[in-house]
Amino acid sequence: MGEGKQGVLVVVGHQNPVTQLQAKYKELETGFKDWLAKQSLPVEAVVVTATSSLQGAAIGGLMATFTNDLSSSLPAPPPPGASFNPRAMASLQQAQALSGGPFIQARNFAVMTGVNAGISCVLKRIRGKEDVQSSMVAAFGSGAVFTLVSGMGGGGPNLAVNVVSSGVLFALMQGGLFKLGEKFSKPAVEEDVMYSKTRGMLSRLGLNSYEKNFQTGFLTDTTLPLLTDSALRDVKIPPGPRLLILDHIQREAELNNNKGKGGRRT
The missing domain is CATH 1.10.150.50 (Transcription Factor, Ets-1)
Known part of the structure; x- marks a missing residue:
């Protein structure tokens, strides 16, 4: 090495490509949320509902590929006018709704997730917070609409009762999950601050x-x-x-x- 020159050791950090992709996704997600927060309530509600519906459709279509063989094992529906036990008929309709093909499941899940996200978005903007009450109201709406669209509510005079019952069930489940998530998220928030x-x-x-x-x-x-x-x-x-x-x-x-x-x- 010549006089006056010094050797310099340079250590270059190597970042995993997966980590780079995750960081880029996080950056895009943050930018999208910042842009969305600046929009009016109708625009935000429409965008949130649409994007959540697309995600739900993807999940529903994917799930249908794993349960597609179930529909072939279900009994055929009775012909029109045939006598059939109402409870058995309702159970059959529910099973058919849950075991439909990719298009049906994509539609069902798109409606369920889209309605839930849309209601949550509106309530959060109006009330200024996201709590268990808002979560349960959104879950009730998504459960009720899901029951209507999927055909799980059956028909006739019991339709309204089935729709409300499903909405209440969804709301109770969502409320329980929200409280459970709250309990376990507090340490995570503290940990984020510490690091x-x-x-x-x-x-x-x-x-x-x-x-x-x-x-x-x-x-x-x-x-x-x-x-x-x-x-x-x-x-x-x-x-x-x-x-x-x-x-x-x-x-x-x-x-x-x-x-x-x-x-x-x-």
Whole structure:
């Protein structure tokens, strides 16, 4: 090496393509939500309902591919005018609705998810919050409409009763799931706060895949200035990423010190 020249070791972080794709998707999702929040209530409701319906249709069509053989095993419906037990007829109609082909299931799930998302969107914009009451109202609407569209409500004088009963059942189930989700989401929110700086650092270094390592070792944001090579090694982070992380922390510390010195000058 010539005089006056110094060798420089450059360690380049390698980011998993899957992680890059997830980050890009998250960025697009955040941008879409920001744009949607600026729209009027009718526009937001229409967009949310449409996108949720498409997702529901995809799920329903996919599920139908796994249950397509069930429809062939069901008994044929009775001919018009034939006597048939009303309860048995209702059960047969429900089974046929749940075991229909891809188009039928796509339609059913599109209606169910679209109505649920649309009602939730309107209530959230009007009430300014998303709580168990709004969730249950949306579930009641989606359950009632799903019963009408899928044919599970049967027909005749019992149709209204079946529609309301299905709506109530959907609402109770959704309310229970909402409360259960609330119970388990609080620690997750606290955890997000504890690792927000860590997550940002790893993202800038292209090392998002090691976030779980930090969480496993309880290396929270408050421990960042205290990190050592041995601490990172204990949570099974390889040498290359360890060098990048420690170098980043050192640079941040030096930058903060320089800012502090500059602020004290008169």
